[in-house]
Amino acid sequence: ASRASSIPTHDDVDGAAPIAVTERTMIDVNPPRGTRDFLPEDMRLRNWLFQQFREVSRLLSFEEVDFPVLESEALFIRKAGEEITQQLYNFEDKGGRRVVLRPEITPSLARLVIKQGKSVSLPLKWFTIGQCWRYERMTRGRRREHYQWNMDIIGVSRVRAEAELIHALVILFERLGITSADVGIRISSRKVLQALLQTYSIPEHLFTEVFVIVDKLGKITKEEIEKELVSVGVSLDAVKGLVEVLSFKSLTRLEDVLGPNAEAVADLKQLFSLAENYGYSQWIQFDASVVRGLAYYTGIVFEAFDKEGKLRAICGGGRYDRLLSTFGTDDIPACGFGFGDAVIVELLKEKGLVPDLIRQVDDIVFPLDVELEGPASKIVASLRQKGRSVDLVEDKRLKWVFKHAERVNAGRLILVGNSEWQRVYKRISTIIVVHSDCCYYLTKNKMFSK
Numbered sequence: 001a002s003r004a005s006s007i008p009t010h011d012d013v014d015g016a017a018p019i020a021v022t023e024r025t026m027i028d029v030n031p032p033r034g035t036r037d038f039l040p041e042d043m044r045l046r047n048w049l050f051q052q053f054r055e056v057s058r059l060l061s062f063e064e065v066d067f068p069v070l071e072s073e074a075l076f077i078r079k080a081g082e083e084i085t086q087q088l089y090n091f092e093d094k095g096g097r098r099v100v101l102r103p104e105i106t107p108s109l110a111r112l113v114i115k116q117g118k119s120v121s122l123p124l125k126w127f128t129i130g131q132c133w134r135y136e137r138m139t140r141g142r143r144r145e146h147y148q149w150n151m152d153i154i155g156v157s158r159v160r161a162e163a164e165l166i167h168a169l170v171i172l173f174e175r176l177g178i179t180s181a182d183v184g185i186r187i188s189s190r191k192v193l194q195a196l197l198q199t200y201s202i203p204e205h206l207f208t209e210v211f212v213i214v215d216k217l218g219k220i221t222k223e224e225i226e227k228e229l230v231s232v233g234v235s236l237d238a239v240k241g242l243v244e245v246l247s248f249k250s251l252t253r254l255e256d257v258l259g260p261n262a263e264a265v266a267d268l269k270q271l272f273s274l275a276e277n278y279g280y281s282q283w284i285q286f287d288a289s290v291v292r293g294l295a296y297y298t299g300i301v302f303e304a305f306d307k308e309g310k311l312r313a314i315c316g317g318g319r320y321d322r323l324l325s326t327f328g329t330d331d332i333p334a335c336g337f338g339f340g341d342a343v344i345v346e347l348l349k350e351k352g353l354v355p356d357l358i359r360q361v362d363d364i365v366f367p368l369d370v371e372l373e374g375p376a377s378k379i380v381a382s383l384r385q386k387g388r389s390v391d392l393v394e395d396k397r398l399k400w401v402f403k404h405a406e407r408v409n410a411g412r413l414i415l416v417g418n419s420e421w422q423r424v425y426k427r428i429s430t431i432i433v434v435h436s437d438c439c440y441y442l443t444k445n446k447m448f449s450k
């Protein structure tokens with residue numbers, strides 16, 4: 001909590017005549033619940049991470065796009081019971097419109113693709129990094145906002161698209177110094193569950209709800225999962241069958257159950273074969289329990305996880321071939337992933353991989369006399385003109401300036417002096433240079449280097 005200033009009020013000072021006090025209470029200097037400020041050090045890490053995201057996007061020849069954080073609520077109203085739609089940061093604006101702070105990026109991307117219609121040629125490979133919001137009861141003390149890197153491929157129906165997206169993830173992890181011993185990528189397909197639900201003749205309109213419930217595997221108990229499945233109308237023996245297949249970790253076992261012509265098996269085999277050629281097989285594994293919690297996935301789904309099992313999913317994604325048609329246009333195949341800025345930083349800290357991002361300044365300019373402010377300004381202007389970052393310092397003692405030069409890792413310290421100073425520092429010209437690799441200290445008429 002912020003320190004409130006303590007001004008005596010009437011009751012503090014007994015007996016005194018009431019005095020008019022202008023209550024100077026401090027505003028709460030903390031950001032809203034569940035949100036963060038970024039100090040320079042935090043911002044250097046965030047910018048470094050986002051620079052990695054951008055560089056990987058460039059390597060995959062994705063183009064950057066952006067959307068408003070504020071969206072129409074209608075874009076996110078879905079009836080599948082997803083946590084994300086039950087925590088909408090929604091409100092009515094002054095025009096009486098129902099709006100939200102977006103909880104995810106994909107629906108905005110779908111909206112823009114539809115808006116562009118024929119004016120964009122497919123396939124599209126778009127990426128963005130944007131803040132997403134959720135309104136969580138603070139009981140869980142979890143954050144209400146995070147930044148997400150999203151990569152999406154629109155207009156490619158073959159699993160080549162998923163293979164490309166997974167390549168992006170592998171490149172990103174490798175760039176951060178993370179290996180396949182630290183992180184794995186679990187891959188499955190919603191067509192696995194779909195095929196099973198059909199064998200148990202469960203009606204299609206239940207599929208999405210079943211997916212969202214099954215995604216809670218590992219987060220709630222099996223009994224609760226079974227109870228929720230039965231409550232949406234899945235027969236008990238179907239539940240048993242589902243849970244059994246969801247424990248599969250081998251494609252051949254899956255093929256035994258679904259048969260060699262199952263689409264799910266063909267897709268996954270093709271994906272694992274492409275992975276061989278990309279050279280990232282050691283990063284991926286089939287795991288039938290991966291369903292992901294978003295209602296709109298229709299095919300391959302994947303998520304990256306830390307092999308020590310200490311953290312929540314690092315990122316996740318999948319194919320969503322029906323989303324655009326639910327927004328009223330013809331089917332356009334699509335797949336993508338979302339990669340949050342929180343878990344990855346926790347992982348980097350765990351692995352000691354957080355880079356040492358020091359503050360850097362090329363030059364510090366310090367006029368030694370107040371009447372040298374003018375000449376100092378000329379020096380500053382010419383240095384900045386040359387593209388050097390310059391920190392102009394004034395009203396400080398020289399001792400402080402030297403400390404500051406070290407603190408900000410200055411390449412050079414430029415003291416602007418005049419003839420008097422030359423007499424004082426006999427052997428020193430008016431320009432004293434502090435090199436980053438060795439500092440020159442000045443004591444009374446004597447100079448030595450560290």
Ligand SMILES: CC(=O)Nc1cnc2ccccc2c1
Pocket residue numbers: 103104132133134143144145146340342343
């Ligand atoms: C670990 C973390 O901060 N997760 C997080 C934080 N804020 C969100 C906001 C919207 C949607 C998902 C979110 C997820």
